[in-house]
Amino acid sequence: MSLHPPKPVATPVSAPFWEGVKAGKLLLQRCRTCSRLQFPPTDTCRDCAGDEFTMEEMSGLGKVFSFTETVSGARHPYFQSQSPYLVGQVELDEQAGLIMATNFPGSTYVQLSVGAPVRVEFETIADDAVLPQFRVV
Amino acid sequence: MAANRHTAAFVGFGQSRIFRGPDVPLGQLTVEASRAAVEETGLDIGEIDGVVCTPDPPFAMSASADGTEYVTTEFLSTALGLEPRWRADVPGTIGNSAKAAIEAVEAGRCQYALLFRALHNPGSGVYGHTDETEAGKIETPGLDSVQYLEQFRAPYGLYPPADAGALPWSRYQAKYRRGTREQMATLVVQSRENGLLYPGSYWAQYKPVPLSVEEYLGARMVSRPVSIFDCDLPVQGAAAFVITTAERAQALAQPPAYVLGVAGGTKPRGTVTVDESWDELLADDREIGRRLWADSGHRPDDVDLANLYDGFSMMTIAWLEGLGLCGEGEAFDFIQDGRIARTGALPVNPSGGNLGGGRLHGVNHLMDGMLQVTGRGEARQVADARLAVVAVGMGWTGAAFLFGGDPA
Numbered sequence: 001m002s003l004h005p006p007k008p009v010a011t012p013v014s015a016p017f018w019e020g021v022k023a024g025k026l027l028l029q030r031c032r033t034c035s036r037l038q039f040p041p042t043d044t045c046r047d048c049a050g051d052e053f054t055m056e057e058m059s060g061l062g063k064v065f066s067f068t069e070t071v072s073g074a075r076h077p078y079f080q081s082q083s084p085y086l087v088g089q090v091e092l093d094e095q096a097g098l099i100m101a102t103n104f105p106g107s108t109y110v111q112l113s114v115g116a117p118v119r120v121e122f123e124t125i126a127d128d129a130v131l132p133q134f135r136v137v
Numbered sequence: 138m139a140a141n142r143h144t145a146a147f148v149g150f151g152q153s154r155i156f157r158g159p160d161v162p163l164g165q166l167t168v169e170a171s172r173a174a175v176e177e178t179g180l181d182i183g184e185i186d187g188v189v190c191t192p193d194p195p196f197a198m199s200a201s202a203d204g205t206e207y208v209t210t211e212f213l214s215t216a217l218g219l220e221p222r223w224r225a226d227v228p229g230t231i232g233n234s235a236k237a238a239i240e241a242v243e244a245g246r247c248q249y250a251l252l253f254r255a256l257h258n259p260g261s262g263v264y265g266h267t268d269e270t271e272a273g274k275i276e277t278p279g280l281d282s283v284q285y286l287e288q289f290r291a292p293y294g295l296y297p298p299a300d301a302g303a304l305p306w307s308r309y310q311a312k313y314r315r316g317t318r319e320q321m322a323t324l325v326v327q328s329r330e331n332g333l334l335y336p337g338s339y340w341a342q343y344k345p346v347p348l349s350v351e352e353y354l355g356a357r358m359v360s361r362p363v364s365i366f367d368c369d370l371p372v373q374g375a376a377a378f379v380i381t382t383a384e385r386a387q388a389l390a391q392p393p394a395y396v397l398g399v400a401g402g403t404k405p406r407g408t409v410t411v412d413e414s415w416d417e418l419l420a421d422d423r424e425i426g427r428r429l430w431a432d433s434g435h436r437p438d439d440v441d442l443a444n445l446y447d448g449f450s451m452m453t454i455a456w457l458e459g460l461g462l463c464g465e466g467e468a469f470d471f472i473q474d475g476r477i478a479r480t481g482a483l484p485v486n487p488s489g490g491n492l493g494g495g496r497l498h499g500v501n502h503l504m505d506g507m508l509q510v511t512g513r514g515e516a517r518q519v520a521d522a523r524l525a526v527v528a529v530g531m532g533w534t535g536a537a538f539l540f541g542g543d544p545a
Contacts, residue, residue, distance in 0.1 A: 008288035008291075078294075114311030
């Protein structure tokens with residue numbers, strides 16, 4: 001297997017999210033008690049301590065929240081080989097403060113700007129490993 | 138001004154030798170620091186009846202040994218031959234264990250609490266997650282297996298300082314149109330200058346050279362806009378404090394630094410994909426500030442100096458605004474024109490903090506706050522310093538303290 005990013009390893013609470021990603025869907029938890037969306041998935045709602053969730057498909061649309069270019073100091077051999085590389089956060093349109101990580105495929109550091117609209121896509125990084133990524137649209 | 142709700146005082150400080158790597162076992166350094174702290178109070182070590190620490194190493198604890206990679210109260214009590222009435226190993230930062238020490242003394246759980254923090258740095262190879270300077274040499278353990286939160290971060294190559302150092306800074310730049318590296322240079326250059334005056338700092342001991350603005354601006358970039366000098370330097374060392382009541386303090390050898398206010402951290406936020414976003418960091422630091430000023434009855438305008446946590450340079454910016462020492466979006470302008478120098482209107486981290494001292498987490502900040510208000514700051518002494526605010530950690534792991542040279 002060629003060099004690839006660390007694969008996400010699902011646990012029971014995160015498995016529905018990663019299964020959704022493999023099926024090309026962005027499924028996030030919505031708390032049945034307080035109706036808030038949250039990410040990453042947990043057993044207990046961070047806002048109200050509720051423990052029942054529905055998995056809800058997101059539109060996949062959002063905005064650039066913040067970004068950086070890691071130039072040196074990458075810890076993983078894959079990212080060392082990719083340096084400099086972009087990494088940052090997007091805020092999903094569904095809820096303020098609902099933030100996910102991404103590498104902004106197709107962008108360069110000087111092109112990126114906070115607030116730019118993004119759309120999700122799904123990147124196969126290794127055998128049996130798919131990541132949600134957000135591309136500026 | 139309201140009467141002081143607190144009855145505790147910091148009365149002793151000691152620091153071990155510090156090293157870049159594990160030259161001397163951490164347990165031994167902790168004993169060294171603890172004995173020094175107790176000695177300067179004039180107490181007999183056997184009078185220590187409370188021991189408290191934050192044992193967390195800045196990397197996974199599972200493969201570590203007590204006394205080598207981290208130190209617990211059990212280890213230190215045994216090593217010092219103590220049988221304390223009260224002990225606590227409090228997770229998080231030294232802010233959390235300092236808060237516990239103050240509460241224990243005020244509640245009468247012990248008379249003399251020994252608070253310590255010991256930080257291990259293996260030098261190379263296994264430091265892992267939070268090493269900034271040796272990062273190129275480090276292999277991430279278990280390439281294909283990442284821990285729970287890491288599953289949402291590591292596949293993107295998102296780790297320090299990109300997360301807590303760079304992303305809040307980039308967000309800040311976009312939000313307020315402020316915060317260039319030229320502006321940040323003022324803080325980092327000043328921190329090095331201050332740290333060179335503190336004999337216990339890494340730079341004073343091993344590389345006693347100032348940092349110029351040009352060197353800062355030309356420094357190796359890590360995660361834009363964070364350069365190597367925006368990150369603190371991992372070291373191996375330990376420090377200890379003695380805390381007792383203001384009343385008992387009168388009989389001890391050093392003038393007491395009175396505790397005038399204490400505020401603990403807030404709950405972890407939802408977006409734990411990164412440590413905290415700028416918006417969350419500011420909100421949490423503000424909440425801690427609100428609690429501190431309410432607890433103390435003082436206002437930001439009252440303080441003579443500030444010790445603000447600086448594991449990454451951006452954290453100090455967040456505390457300046459969060460504690461209300463300047464307005465939102467104003468910190469990068471506020472730190473200019475000599476305002477944060479030791480002779481300025483609000484000296485910041487007069488003993489160098491982490492950036493000018495090395496990564497003993499919040500030790501430098503508590504130490505400086507305590508020594509300044511009692512006139513013991515030596516070459517770093519801020520003139521007429523009677524009130525010092527100290528903020529340790531960041532956001533939800535944070536805590537803040539107000540020290541006074543007077544009991545109220």
